[in-house]
Amino acid sequence: MTDFVGEPAIVLAGVRKSYGRTLAVRNLSLEIPRGELFAFLGPNGAGKTTTIKMIVGLLRPDEGYVAVCGHAIGSNGVAAKARLAYVPDQPFIYDKLTGREFLYFVAEMFGITTQQRDRKLNTLIRRLDIGEFLDHLTESYSHGMKQKVVLAAALLHEPVVLVIDEPMVGLDPRTVRSVKNLFTEHTRGGGTIFMSTHTLEIAETLADRIGIIHRGELIALGTLDQLKTQAQREHSLEDVFLQLTEASDE
Numbered sequence: 003m004t005d006f007v008g009e010p011a012i013v014l015a016g017v018r019k020s021y022g023r024t025l026a027v028r029n030l031s032l033e034i035p036r037g038e039l040f041a042f043l044g045p046n047g048a049g050k051t052t053t054i055k056m057i058v059g060l061l062r063p064d065e066g067y068v069a070v071c072g073h074a075i076g077s078n079g080v081a082a083k084a085r086l087a088y089v090p091d092q093p094f095i096y097d098k099l100t101g102r103e104f105l106y107f108v109a110e111m112f113g114i115t116t117q118q119r120d121r122k123l124n125t126l127i128r129r130l131d132i133g134e135f136l137d138h139l140t141e142s143y144s145h146g147m148k149q150k151v152v153l154a155a156a157l158l159h160e161p162v163v164l165v166i167d168e169p170m171v172g173l174d175p176r177t178v179r180s181v182k183n184l185f186t187e188h189t190r191g192g193g194t195i196f197m198s199t200h201t202l203e204i205a206e207t208l209a210d211r212i213g214i215i216h217r218g219e220l221i222a223l224g225t226l227d228q229l230k231t232q233a234q235r236e237h238s239l240e241d242v243f244l245q246l247t248e249a250s251d252e
């Protein structure tokens with residue numbers, strides 16, 4: 003499969019999406035380079051999930067262009083999706099599979115050899131601490147247990163681009179630490195992460211750049227320092243977030 007190595011990991015150009023009369027995302031243009039951990043913030047209903055669904059090809063924009071590693075999501079969707087892993091905010095796993103069966107299924111879907119699968123899976127089992135329940139049916143899992151297995155599935159095929167809606171919700175502090183480390187390793191290895199979150203501490207400590215969407219519009223984009231300058235705030239990302247989202251309401 004050809005890869006356009008020089009192309010940004012994600013491109014959104016002039017993207018617009020409405021649901022009936024609700025304009026969820028308006029004229030969004032954004033480029034995420036390879037190797038970047040990008041945090042996408044915004045108040046409830048701002049358009050984060052809608053944007054994410056357009057990146058991973060679950061929703062078609064009304065206008066504009068979306069590409070992953072140079073492959074347009076619409077016309078070259080298979081090539082784009084082969085480079086992507088997506089973790090939704092509500093993890094879904096077939097109830098009647100065990101966690102291991104689910105992970106084997108995902109590995110097969112992405113054409114990973116058994117050897118590669120087992121090597122990667124052993125690491126993920128240890129790092130995410132999922133060994134104890136991996137052979138139980140997923141119907142017995144708590145939200146956090148499902149979230150961990152879905153994260154393992156996303157990392158299993160070593161995607162170029164990992165797109166995650168609210169990655170840390172429901173995870174205990176030890177797992178949050180492991181996931182943070184896995185994310186950092188993923189981007190250091192040249193992978194890209196696009197994550198939406200309401201947990202500003204996660205964005206503050208992990209993100210290379212942060213984008214803030216408000217009422218469907220990108221109102222801020224840059225490093226934490228650049229956002230602080232824009233908001234004329236010296237302190238936390240929380241101050242910056244509140245200042246920028248309030249200012250754009252005035």
Ligand code: ATP
Nearest residue numbers: 021024025026044045046047048049050051052053
């Ligand atoms: P949250 O932080 O609350 O999860 P979000 O930033 O992810 O919010 P979206 O879910 O993208 O926001 O929603 C953006 C807008 O689109 C909101 O006004 C929402 O009501 C509307 N919306 C989202 N999904 C649908 C849908 N399936 N049908 C109609 N309106 C929708």
